[in-house]
Amino acid sequence: MELLEKRIISEGSILPGNVIKVGSFLNHQIDVKLLLEMGREVKRLFEGEKITKILTVEASGIAVATAFAAVMDTMVVFAKKHGTSNISGDIICCRTHSYTHNNDYNMVVEKKYLTGQDRILIVDDFLANGQALNSLVDIVRQSDAELVGCAVAIEKGFQHGGDKLRQKGIRVESLAIIDSIENGEIRFRK
Amino acid sequence: MELLEKRIISEGSILPGNVIKVGSFLNHQIDVKLLLEMGREVKRLFEGEKITKILTVEASGIAVATAFAAVMDTMVVFAKKHGTSNISGDIICCRTHSYTHNNDYNMVVEKKYLTGQDRILIVDDFLANGQALNSLVDIVRQSDAELVGCAVAIEKGFQHGGDKLRQKGIRVESLAIIDSIENGEIRFRK
Structure with a gap:
């Protein structure tokens, strides 16, 4: 999506570790x-x-999911990162590792929010190694709901999490895929 | 807001500790x-x-803030709850206590996102003791931006955080104010 790629070029900065x-x-x-503009593109991609x-995980995924849901007229469910005191009843849980924060955590969703009538789109802001998305896929598979696919704002193609998901037969649409960063120059997949 | 009060009555449940x-x-x-409907009401309240x-704090505030911003055509900034590796540069920080999780944390915003040109509406899903909102007010006051007021989905009036903010001269608009919970019955402020 050209609009997003332009914003990444003009406003993004690259920190150590890419x-x-x-x-x-x-x-x-x-x-x-x-x-909202990105949401309209995702709506077009998943038409029919x-x-x-839309299933996402706290925290920054929530903004993307809410904007997409506003355009696509769907509900949002977000997985919580701990078993907080406000989670009760039947839960679905998946152990996950965060490379960004270098820690392990539980991703938790109350079972009743993913029903046999639901067709789920998983949404997140970033896709790198694919840990978060794999856990969200695992949560949908533990539920009675059906997984339609994943929609991501920015995929770091050189970390291959997206391609591994696609090899498993999961539809993954990323609005911008960065294939390489060399000497501070970002190259997008065509 | 009647629509929200009805949903609280029909779908809300009361856990120990109100x-x-x-x-x-x-x-x-x-x-x-x-x-989005709540956002239209907040837009009307703060017309002109x-x-x-819109300034909020992760995690559940982000959904409310994003929906309100979609209606009000504003940007969102959300305060982060730790000094994560992705925060760099000049920051504004406020130490906060969470009654829900019974812990202390840093609320952090990069200074450059609250400028002298900005007129800020603070938004959150809940207002109880007012700790989170007080910290967000403190962050705006540390910045060059101007505070317009606060808009909250559900205020627990019996915990008085909202009234204390109002006594300080801060405009606080809550779409539903619960004044008491007795024997499982929720009473709203008129």
């Missing part, structure tokens, strides 16, 4: 108008798929 | 259509205030 910082529009300050719910 | 659980539409599963940015 961490891409897009805090000015995606995950600290949020350009909701851009997110009759998605009922 | 914790109100509204995970089916506000902070686990999210009814984005309801949030020329709000440029």
Whole structure:
């Protein structure tokens, strides 16, 4: 998506370890108008798929999921990162590792929010190694709901999490795929 | 707001310690259509205030803020709860206590996202003791931006955080104010 690629080029900065910082529009300050535009593109890509719910994980995935849901007229469910005191009843849980924060955590969803009538689109802001998305896929598979696919804002193609998911037969649509970062220059997949 | 009060009555449940659980539409599963409707009411309440940015705090505040921003055509900034590796540069920080999770944490915003041109509306899903909102107010006051007021989905009036903020001269608009919970019966402020 050209609009998003342009914003990554003009506003993104690259930190050590090829961490891409897009805090000015995606995950600290949020350009909701851009997110709604991205939502319209995702709606077009998944047209006819009759998605009922968007599943994401806290925290920065929530903004993307909410904007997409506003356009696609669906509900949102977000997985929580701990078993907090506000989670009760039947839960689905998946142990996950975060490379960004270098820790393990439980991703938790209450079972009743993913029903046999639901067709789920998994949404997140970033896809790198694919740990978070794999856990969300695992959560949908533990539920009675059906997985339609995944939609991501920015995929770091050189970390191959997206391609591994695609090799498993899961539909993954990323609005911008970065294939390499060399000498501070970002190259997108065509 | 009658629509929201009705949902609290029909779907909310009361946990020990008068914790109100509204995970089916506000902070686990999210009814984005309801949030957009709430955003239209907040837009009406703050008409003419020329709000440029909505400030909230992760995680569940992000959904409310994103939906409100979609309606009000503003940007969102969300405070992060730790100094994560993705935060760099000049930051504004406020130490906060969470009654829900019974812990202390740093609320952090990059300074450059709250400028002298910004008129800020603080948004959150819940207002109880007012710790989170007080910290967000403190962050705006440490910045060059101007505070317009606060808009909250559900205020627990019997915990008085909202009234204390109002006594300080801060405009606080809550779409539903619960004044008491007795024998499982929720009473709203008129």
